[in-house]
Amino acid sequence: MGASHSGGLQARGRTFGATREERVTATTGRADGLGVRPGDAVQEIGWDSDCDEDLRAAVSAACGSELIDEDSHEVVNVVLLWFREDDGDLADTLMDAIVGLADNGTIWLLTPKNGRDGHIEAADIAEAAPIAGLQQTSTVSAAPEWQGTRLVSPRSKR
Template sequence: MVTTAGGGFGFPSGLVVQEFGYDDDVDLALREVVEAETGMALVDEDYEDVADAALVWWRQEDGDVDDLTDLLVDAKANLEDGAGLIWVLTPKARTRGAVPASEVEEAAATAGLHATSTASMGERWSGTRITTRRR
């Protein structure tokens, strides 16, 4: 069973969601939730058109807070008009690859984004919902 914030990610139907950091440890059930919400297959990091939202898988071994900031800047640049919803999924606390929530929040702020909430996502992942800052 998949447990997510509010029962899902909050992606409306028809959105193109670009996925970053896919590896063999991702939760396939969570990917299926996104595809069910949007009615669309996820597109990968090499997608060459604009996306409406992003799903980022991030683990401690993927790099430090500066590397995550760079990835969030790249994800934001791929969004339509630089605006949209980004979910950063990290391994849960006290598990291999866990990333402190404070690092995700710091990376988001440095990238000009705003971390709005966190939630348990499936059995192994925590999710941080990130939006563009209001001007």
């Protein structure tokens, strides 16, 4: 464990003894890592009580507005797709997620990390993405319990 810049102690990506504001500020760097910019329209799909609230708040702060509900028909720049093993067919869910995605938009597939309930194997993501017409470009640690996989349309389709 080490001291964080905000005064709390950090261990395994978590800050202990920090206020919620300090945790959101620390998590904002993760939102930046997702490439969310001010003015981006960000839609959230698959929210449930297990989602990381600090990451959600950081993404909302980074884009400067509330996250757009999954039932919206707006065109969006970014989709945050929370997905767990028991959530159904990943390829079908990805195809539904791209409906309102702008050209050059990004889907961040947020899945529980290895060893967590609902974890999705990397091979399953690699299989589902091209079925939906997407390609995987990178994977990041989006939050303490969640990994993010960046999915985009191949350049030849843009």
